[in-house]
Amino acid sequence: MDDGMKHQDPGMYKGSAYSGYPFLMLSDPYLPNGSMSPLSNKVPVVQPSHGVHPLTPLIPYSNEHFSHGSHSPHLPADINQKQGVHRPSQTSDIPGFYPLPPGGVGQITPSMGWQSQSVYPLPSCGFRQPYSSALSAGASFSRFTHPLMLGSGMHTTGIPHPAIVPHSGKQEMEHYDRNMKPQPEPKREKEAKKPTIKKPLNAFMLYMKEMRAKVIAECTLKESAAINQILGRRWHALSREEQAKYYELARKERQLHMQLYPGWSARDNYGKKKRRTREKQQDSSSDPASPKKCRARFGLNQQTDWCGPCRRKKKCIRYLQGEGRCASPVSSDGSAIDSPPSPPDALRCIPSAFPSEQLAAPADPAHRDQPDPCPVSAHLPPASGPSRPGARRSSAPPAYSRASSGT
DNA sequence: GTCCCTTTGAAGAAC
DNA sequence: GTTCTTCAAAGGGAC
Structure with missing residues (x-):
């Protein structure tokens, strides 16, 4: 050999x-x-x-x-x-x-x-x-x-x-x-x-x-x-x-x-890469889309509420997208807080109900409305929610063990 | 040549 | 206990 x-x-x-x-x-x-x-x-x-x-x-x-x-x-x-x-x-x-x-x-x-x-x-x-x-x-x-x-x-x-x-x-x-x-x-x-x-x-x-x-x-x-x-x-x-x-x-x-x-x-x-990123984030105190500021901005509970479309997001996506407000914030019990007009349930900040399309939606306003560049993706089944029963997350500890630990 | 982008998950740090 | 940050891979693109 x-x-x-x-x-x-x-x-x-x-x-x-x-x-x-x-x-x-x-x-x-x-x-x-x-x-x-x-x-x-x-x-x-x-x-x-x-x-x-x-x-x-x-x-x-x-x-x-x-x-x-x-x-x-x-x-x-x-x-x-x-x-x-x-x-x-x-x-x-x-x-x-x-x-x-x-x-x-x-x-x-x-x-x-x-x-x-x-x-x-x-x-x-x-x-x-x-x-x-x-x-x-x-x-x-x-x-x-x-x-x-x-x-x-x-x-x-x-x-x-x-x-x-x-x-x-x-x-x-x-x-x-x-x-x-x-x-x-x-x-x-x-x-x-x-x-x-x-x-x-x-x-x-x-x-x-x-x-x-x-x-x-x-x-x-x-x-x-x-x-x-x-x-x-x-x-x-x-x-x-x-x-x-x-x-x-x-x-x-x-x-x-x-x-x-x-x-x-x-x-x-740690410290072997992303120096620039860290340096940028050191200045995040001025970032209006930071979760803490976003929660404060919209009067959310800093401990229990989430400001992004997905709790995993570090920043308020909707804010980044230029809408200037958080989308469908929810409290830890899943109830909506100051919900915007007609928010689909799937858009709330509940991981188990959040559609993959939203999860993958780029934060950059210049790209958020662009279609999936891959035509194959059009054939994807709905990623979550009732249309895909038992798909994931409801009992997938490895994926959201931490995120779900507090709810 | 180095870093960014973009994703999710794991782990460590910070609170 | 919760939240935030970093780094894993990848390679084109920007600087």
Whole structure:
């Protein structure tokens, strides 16, 4: 396998929307001898939308550390070329980027179902395809090292973790080991080299990762912001059962992440991005659309009332849209407060009754009335409310556990 | 080269 | 306990 990997075309995964998937480490489950799949050999991993490798949707994380030829513009693979940082040419040379906690991977016993899963069913069109078999099996499928992946000369501690990226893209990979004796090197250099351990992906992120390529193909869109809006709508259109698969997958990802990085905290990554955003938000005291100001402006109870069309929104959307007032504020018991004329129930600030179209409605007045750029979305079923009984939220603790905790 | 946009969810900080 | 903020992914666009 190493040899096969060494001789892979370095550019074979270039531009892959699923560049994230570490199949280079995997034997194709559909080949009896476990040799590399033809797909993973000379054929681009991502078949546009409808030809995705059966495993691709199930491996949610980047293979930036797996394929030395990957050149996604945001992947650290670029770093090596641009800055001349040596990148291990073969997996056996890759140092342990994440030294295992006591017990290591060996103690992690995810299901083996992914190895024997059936071929991922791909519909010829549409997006409401069944993920069921793939995802239920894929629930244990992780970006993290799988025990079965360690058998082909893969050292248990020598597998890079896609969750770890060189900090700021300017550092070379280094061991992540809180228990390890520090290497004798200048402190500054050491800090600079410390890799960033990414947060585990949540359910929606996993869903986006899987569906992005499909949306791109269907809608001929490229802007991620627009794609994400569509994906947000589709996410809300998913049934609870469908969403549950992603929640379960995300839950297992978090478990694995915790086991691999016991001392890691999301706080570790605070301050590593969005400097400008934070700086802007420091000036939010003058923002009339801030929830606190909006509640004050419209005489709402600061503790129990909500000013936006959705309580999850951080700002008053209607205010941002130029209407100058909050839309259908409701108190915590769901009763309307100073309701505007004829507010549909679905527009009230109750998550369980809020239609996905509104949830996804852009706050920017210049865009709010634009139709869904993806014609496929027109075929979406109503995202919530009585027209989609049992769709979600009524008892979906992962999604709104916090939001519903106070009501 | 860096940040923004845009989405949802998780986690931490702040109150 | 509640609210707010940050960061996960993605890549075109703006600066």
